[in-house]
Amino acid sequence: MDLLTVKNLTVTLATGRGDAAAVRDLSFTVGHGEFLGIAGESGSGKTMTALSLLGLLPHKGRATGSINFDGREILTSSKREYRDLRGKEIAMIFQDPMTSLHPMLTVEVQLTEHLRHHRKVSKDAARQSALELLSTVKIPDPEAALRAHPSQFSGGMRQRIAIAMALACEPKLLIADEPTTALDVTVQAGILKLLHQLRKERNLSVMVITHDLGVLSSLTDRIMIMYAGSEVETGLTSDLLQRPRHPYTKGLIAALPGHTNDAKSSQTKRLLSIEGMPPELGNFPSGCAFHTRCNYAIAACKSELPESIQISDSHRIFCPVDPFSAKASIEGAK
Amino acid sequence: MKEILNVSNAVVEYDRQGLKVRAVAGVDLTLNAGEILGLVGESGCGKSTLGKAIVGILKTAHGEIVFDGSQVKKLTRGQRPKHFRNLQMVFQDPYGSLNPRRKIGAQIADGLVVGGSSRKDALHEAQDLLEKVGLPRNAIDRFPHEFSGGQRQRISIARALAAAPTAIVADEPISALDTSSQAQVANLLVNLVEEYDMGMVFISHDLSIVRRISDRVAVMYLGKIVEIGTVDQIWNNPSHPYTRALISAIPHADGTGFMPQDLPGDVPNPMSPPSGCRFHPRCPLAMPECAEIEPAFRTLSDGRSVACHLQTEGSEPVSISIG
Structure with a gap:
């Protein structure tokens, strides 16, 4: 099936x-x-x-x-x-990681949020998983990355973070x-x-x-x-x-x-x-x-x-x- | 071949909190009539800044940009000398570059009126231009929102043509368009360049489209040109590791599962460019001297120019393979 x-x-x-x-x-x-x-x-x-x-x-x-x-x-x-x-x-990643990541929250908050929601794990365990996820998607220095905000990363790195979130x-x-x-x-x-x-x-x-x-x-x-x-x-x-x-x-x-x-x-x-041209919706x-x-x-x-x-x-x-x-x-x- | 544009040692600086950032750090290039020069590089390399400086939207801090015999000065509120009309620009975003509240005809006619036509003649001529770019004549009475992205880009092109340009700087003119429109608008540009014997600087991040429509290609990295030559030289035998990296990163839509090669790292901050060769921190072939000595431009035996310590002035290009 x-x-x-x-x-x-x-x-x-x-x-x-x-x-x-x-x-x-x-x-x-x-x-x-x-x-x-x-x-x-x-x-x-x-x-x-x-x-x-x-x-x-x-x-x-x-x-x-x-x-x-x-x-x-x-x-x-x-x-x-x-x-x-x-x-x-089912998880989704979008075209523009700048709009799918929250600009004011640290990577840690965003990466651990749904782990804690769906898995009901402790804060420390979620943080540990977040670190592992960041190294899975090859973000250099995951510890520092957790404390950073999305704007501190380039487009490619942001997309990697979005992928890490999706995989959490x-x-x-x-x-x-x-x-x-x-x-x-x-x-x-x-x-x-x-x-x-x-x-x-x-x-x-x-x-x-x-x-x-x-x-x-x-x-x-x-x-x-x-x-x-x-x-x-x-x-x-x-x-x-x-x-x-x-x-x-x-x-x-x-x-x-x-x-x-x-x-x-x-x-x-x-x-x-x-x-x-391709036709428009409704037409x-x-x-x-x-x-x-x-x-x-x-x-x-x-x-x-x-x-x-x-x-x-x-x-x-x-x-x-x-x-x-x-x-x-x-x-x-x- | 008639040279219509000559850029020598152009430097463009932005002010960032009182500090000068060199977005374009000394660029030389020429453009001939009837030629398409592709300008490629990653985002942040300064290609759009250079394009804007060429037409006078941005001011150069040093260096000269000469169009058709006279020096380009930054646009001001006053009227430009007449012959600069023939130097035009087409922008990436066909949504942002047209006035949403004015009819298409009026926007195209502006260029003709500045050129000395009466409003009435200008509106008539605007219809001819719309036809030229593949739109119906009655489009003059419509507004930009009634058109798709590809059609709007055609309108922008018609508006540029209203000034009878001999040179056009097209900044990512097809990047925002759908696959169907991309090929159509690229073909339109090629046709116009041939028909009017214009020169065109075609700025794009997409080397595969540049390769199809350009005659020559300039590859830019962090404010400088690293390699410039004919399309065949650049595509078939790149002599700069950065050019090679750009080509190797293009996926092949051939169904073979080919995995393109990535280039780790990002374009560095132009506020503090790396020492020596600006590409050395990301270059897979970097040697000790690359971190210390900035490579001078050298012309190889096949006529192309490259700034890389691996190549020797006057010699055959050493072929570059990475990864």
Whole structure:
């Protein structure tokens, strides 16, 4: 049994023009010890998906469907049950550690608070765990760090402290929402290395949410691509990045500036881009939401919601056309 | 190739509680017409400060910035000499750089009116500029909040184009944008540089995008340029350990599970820069002399310049590997 099984999750938010679905009929799983990446542009619903797992949807946000975590349904939890779950069993780190850490409290207060709340341990025991956590995330001089305030650390160190906080109660699932987006590449590489190491040491399950496919390539086992609140493609990281099948995934990968030394791409300065823009909440196109930007769209794409097509056990797309299948390329050649 | 911008020994200082902090500590560079010069480095290295000094938003404490034959002076309340109009800047944040209470057309027309057009002609021309950057002509009557980040950045670019620039400093122009918009706006900038034969300083922390669109790259660390050369030289055979570290830290989106290499430590406080080579406390290849002697800029046989004791003036670049 997977650690997390999400079925038909739909998240509705209140907007100025009435209710709108930010996440639409989403189903996915995270296995024990698995790193799942969720990628998509802003407005694709990836953050709302994460927040619905924690019962942290914005005011007037509603989630329907089913979220089974560690053998029990959590979507119907009460506020109190969610409070016991958050931080203890599911923890989250955010993009900007300056806003997720309290600026006026010392690291010690912030690191020991939920240990004392969830575990009911003594102050000294909590302090001892905090010191261990800080060395786990490789903060130099943990003793001094405990007495310091978040502003005394650089962005990378702050993110390490946020990770230490998230790990304090040994959660089963860690959700990382754009964990390295605000950091320099040199610092980002350090955080990626740390997450990779923690995974080996702790058999942690992690959901990484980002628009950066490079980050997902280094960390994850599988990737789910979202567009306008829906899943468009899910597959093993290597399959998805090397043999993408959905036109949107293909476009995202083609738009990357690339890292190889192939001469052809350095000669041309133009990047390939997907024309147009992702739709705004409340304004998602009918049928397959991507059809307005898709070069392969057929009439059915406009009117019918795409069904999932299983390409292999681990790889599926939501595209009735499947223009990059072997069959389609043979037909194209004819 | 026509040189349109020449920066020599530029120093920019900030006042911090009565102390002088050198954010830019002596930079030399040139920009030619029709060229994109990428300026890269970690946050806090002084690249935005340098960009602002180039267009005159910040004052230089020492050194000279010469644009098209005359020296750039800091902007004041008075009107600038006319030909400085042709030196423009595009900012990172397309939300903060447009006035939320004025219509798009009026904001773009300002530049044209200063250039001598009547308001009426200017509004008409603003429509042409909007079309040029890929927006509908009727956008002149709309307000910034009606547009997405990518569209707003296009508006900022149209506004810069209103002054018929021959050089643009673009400070992280695509960093705040979504993946789809990033490629589109980068392509727009490349097209404009070619079409108008402009020079562009493209400031970015993202070396992989800089590599795609630039002709030359300058790598900055703690207020100084450490290496400057063509994109191929910098990307395929970096000769400074810092350049190598920046490239090795970029993740590869190829699904192979490649783990990028981190560079421990942070950019030091510019109030008390390290002795000798400013990079030596973080440099995996540092030698004893690096802590004592500041490496002078040396030009290698392939034409690039680098400030590192591992390289010798006039020789082939010694290839650098770390980790």
